[in-house]
Amino acid sequence: MANSLGNELSAALTNITSLIIKTGSEDERTKLTQQQAQIAGQLQVFVDKVVDQTLPEYNVATVALNAANAAAEAAKKNLDNVADAIKKIADAIDKLGGLLAKLA
Amino acid sequence: MDIRIPLTVRLCLLIILAVLLITFTGCALTAKQKVAVSQFSGSAATLGDVTSSQLIAMRDNTMKMTTERLLLGGKSKDPNLGDQTSLDHGFDVERVETISGATQALAAYGKSLAALVDDTQSAELKTASNEFVASLGSVPTAKAHLSDEQLQAIGTVVQEVGGFWIEWKRKQAVTTIVKNSKDVVDHLCDLLVRDFDPKNGWVGLQLQVIEDPLMAEATNVLYDGKTYNDRKIALEAFQVAYDNKMSRTQILKRVTDAATAMKKANNALANAVAKSDWSVQDIQDFAQKAQSLQMAIKIIVTK
Numbered sequence: 001m002a003n004s005l006g007n008e009l010s011a012a013l014t015n016i017t018s019l020i021i022k023t024g025s026e027d028e029r030t031k032l033t034q035q036q037a038q039i040a041g042q043l044q045v046f047v048d049k050v051v052d053q054t055l056p057e058y059n060v061a062t063v064a065l066n067a068a069n070a071a072a073e074a075a076k077k078n079l080d081n082v083a084d085a086i087k088k089i090a091d092a093i094d095k096l097g098g099l100l101a102k103l104a
Numbered sequence: 105m106d107i108r109i110p111l112t113v114r115l116c117l118l119i120i121l122a123v124l125l126i127t128f129t130g131c132a133l134t135a136k137q138k139v140a141v142s143q144f145s146g147s148a149a150t151l152g153d154v155t156s157s158q159l160i161a162m163r164d165n166t167m168k169m170t171t172e173r174l175l176l177g178g179k180s181k182d183p184n185l186g187d188q189t190s191l192d193h194g195f196d197v198e199r200v201e202t203i204s205g206a207t208q209a210l211a212a213y214g215k216s217l218a219a220l221v222d223d224t225q226s227a228e229l230k231t232a233s234n235e236f237v238a239s240l241g242s243v244p245t246a247k248a249h250l251s252d253e254q255l256q257a258i259g260t261v262v263q264e265v266g267g268f269w270i271e272w273k274r275k276q277a278v279t280t281i282v283k284n285s286k287d288v289v290d291h292l293c294d295l296l297v298r299d300f301d302p303k304n305g306w307v308g309l310q311l312q313v314i315e316d317p318l319m320a321e322a323t324n325v326l327y328d329g330k331t332y333n334d335r336k337i338a339l340e341a342f343q344v345a346y347d348n349k350m351s352r353t354q355i356l357k358r359v360t361d362a363a364t365a366m367k368k369a370n371n372a373l374a375n376a377v378a379k380s381d382w383s384v385q386d387i388q389d390f391a392q393k394a395q396s397l398q399m400a401i402k403i404i405v406t407k
Contacts, residue, residue, distance in 0.1 A: 006309050017316045021323050029327070033320045034181055041182030044194065044313045050306045051199060057295055058206040064288035065209035068281055072216035075277030079220075082266050082273075083228035090232065090239040097243035 006050070009043040132271035133278060133377070138221050140376045141278060144369055145217035148289075151362045152211025155296065156204040158355055162311065163195035165348050169318045172341040177321035185317060194310040203299075210292055213285065220278055225270050233263035279377045286374045293370070296363035302356040311352040318345045 016036045023029050133141070170186045170193065180186070186193030237259035240246050250258075299305045318341060326338035 006306070007304065010309055010312055013312060013316050017319050020320045024327070026324075026328060029320075029324055033177075033317075033324060036320050037181030037185060037317055040313050040317050041184035043309060044182075044184045047194070047306050047310050047313060051310075054295070054299060054306065055199065055202045057291075058202050061288055061292045061295065062202075062206045062209045065206070065213050065285070065292070068285040068288070069209065069212045069216045071284070072213070072220050072277070072281050075273070075281065076216070076220050078277070079225055079270050079273055080228070082270050083225060083232040086229070086232035086236055086262060086266055090235040093236070093239040093243060097239065097246075 006043070006046050009039060009046060012039050013043060131275055132268070133221070133275045137376055140373055141221045141282075142218055144373045145214040145221070147362075147369070148214030148366065149211045149218070150214075151359075151366060152207045152209070152214060155207040155300075155359055156211065158351070158359070159195070159200050159204045159207070162307070162351060163192055163197075163200050165344070165351065166193070166195045166311075166314050167191045168344050169314045169348060172344055173318040173321050176318075176325050176338070176341055181317070186314070194314055206292055206295075210289070213289070217278070217281065220274065220281070226267065229263050229266045229270070233259045233266070236262050275377075282374055282377050286370060289370045290367055293363045293367035297360050297367075300356045300359040300363070302353060302360065305356065305360075308352050308356050311348055311356075315345050315348045315352065 013036065016032055016039060020029055020032045020036065023032060166186070170191045174180070174188060190196070237255050240250070240258065241252075241255050300307050302308045322338045322341035322345065325341070326335055329335045329338060
């Protein structure tokens, strides 16, 4: 229903714009331009209502996708940590070596 | 101090190592799966980035067209249309910011998925295992009982086990993220298809609301103009309206096509990363899905 209203207004706007382009009479064009502005205004009101309902859906999608991105970044850090863990073990062995050398 | 390891302990270590290798080997993403994820994520980033930039371009065009209409026709002929106090009416900051927030999040999703699949750890692992071997070699008692070859072999094992561990974790992360994000990515594709549809979507209708009144005012000035300059001003306005018409008819269609293709690719990707029980049938099915994914991505990239 809502879509058909939008489509009807859009079709009316297209038709009246075509008429303005075809009409030679200045008076006729003035009247048509006024009518066109009214239809465009109605279509603007229609679009505004549709968008008001739509924006919260995008907000929900944004929040969910940002959560997925955060999870992906955390997972990537976890992967990078494996090499760090091996380096830490190497550091520990270095210290252990120093300690053993003192004990020997 | 004697650090020689008893034979039974060494055997146990070898068995544990073998079990770890066998376990991790089957739990990594295959090359095909990695290609599928990379292609999908690259295309998702492209769709998200391009759509975001187009929304900003639409706002800029809206301001240009409303300005031109006011210059040509004076005060707005209907109070619901944009005027000198609301030049960006229809693509105001809140609208553009909200929708491009979602498309930028989609682009970021693609980029973070690509970063997760890209192997940046191999070089770091090699450095770490080299440091490990060097440290072990510096322990006097270890050096006394282990040859250089044995130390190198230990380094290789450390690197391999680390690598298998990373690949296992990588697969777990990619599978979980793709599976958990499937519904929201699908939903965002649905929103883009619905709203950017050139015939029924609100984005196209909004562009028409701004474009058609400008066409009318420019036509009036062109027909009624007496001088070259009058007509020149009208034709400059037609040019702005024409650019908008191209966005309305061409770009919206491509965004819609890309979002439709992405939804299909998202489904194929979820199947591709989830399948661990490979059979001949699964391989054949996956080949078809990979082909379908590839075709969908071609649509996203080329159109």
